[in-house]
Amino acid sequence: MSRRRVRPDELELWSQIARSAKPLPGSLKSRKLSPSEPTVPNSRPSKPVTENVSPFSMGAKAPDHTDTHYFPKTAADRLHAAPVNMDHKAYQRLKRGKLTPDARIDLHGMTLDRAHPALTRFIMGAHAKGHRLVLVITGKGAAPDPYDPAPRQRGVLRQQVPMWLQMAPLAAAVLQITPAHQRHGGAGAYYVYLRRAR
Structure with a gap:
């Protein structure tokens, strides 16, 4: 070398x-x-x-606050952050439970592979009949176990149903999704406001 x-x-x-x-x-x-x-x-x-080394102090550029835990958003959090696509006055009445659903489906207790086709049939049928507001009951899910070493989200259907409603083919029929008022099931149900049938 x-x-x-x-x-x-x-x-x-x-x-x-x-x-x-x-x-x-x-x-x-x-x-x-x-x-x-x-x-x-x-x-x-x-x-x-x-x-030309400029003076500095340790940690001067570090952020003031760091999040050490990341908590994923729940379905309700994502729905609250979603824009309102329907009439504002009707939306306020809907959130206060003043509107009566035209039809309802209870998915409580179903498995995911049974609930998804049942929801698809129900929404497409309600849209074809000209219904505007339907109620989808998912249930709240099992109570959390305080001794569980890994925290888990409660209510698989409660998390999945809003995602299903925002995907094809249901997204073409759905105008707005919002958690139901307490008189219609509260956190265990969703109002689904449908588009006008053409």
């Missing part, structure tokens, strides 16, 4: 460092390097060379 030659800028830097270093007692004075010498000497400078 051949050794490379020292560049002139490296020699200049080395000479600046060598001038600032003090030789050890009893050692020979440092000699000057010529450009023909193959390597830079291995001795280290006693003072580090710094070029």
Whole structure:
């Protein structure tokens, strides 16, 4: 392996460092390097060379607050953040439980593979009949186990039904989804406001 030659800028830097270093007692004075010498000497400078280092303090750029836990949004949180697509006055009456559903389906106790086709049939049938407001009952899910080492979301149907309603083919018939009022099931049910049938 051949050794490379020292560049002139490296020699200049080395000479600046060598001038600032003090030789050890009893050692020979440092000699000057010529450009023909193959390597830079291995001795280290006693003072580090710094070029315009701005002062700083540890942690100055760290954020003031960091979230150490990430809690996924529930279906109700996502629905509250969704835009209102229907008439605002009708939406307020809907949220207060003043509107009566035209039809209802109870998915409580069903498995996911039974509930999804049942919901699809119900929504498409209600839309074909010209219904505007239907109630979908999912149930709240089992009570959480306080001794469970891993926290789990309650109510699989309660989480899945809003996603199913926002996917094809149901999304073409659904105008608005919102959690039901307490008189119609509260957190265990959803109001589904349908588009006008054409």
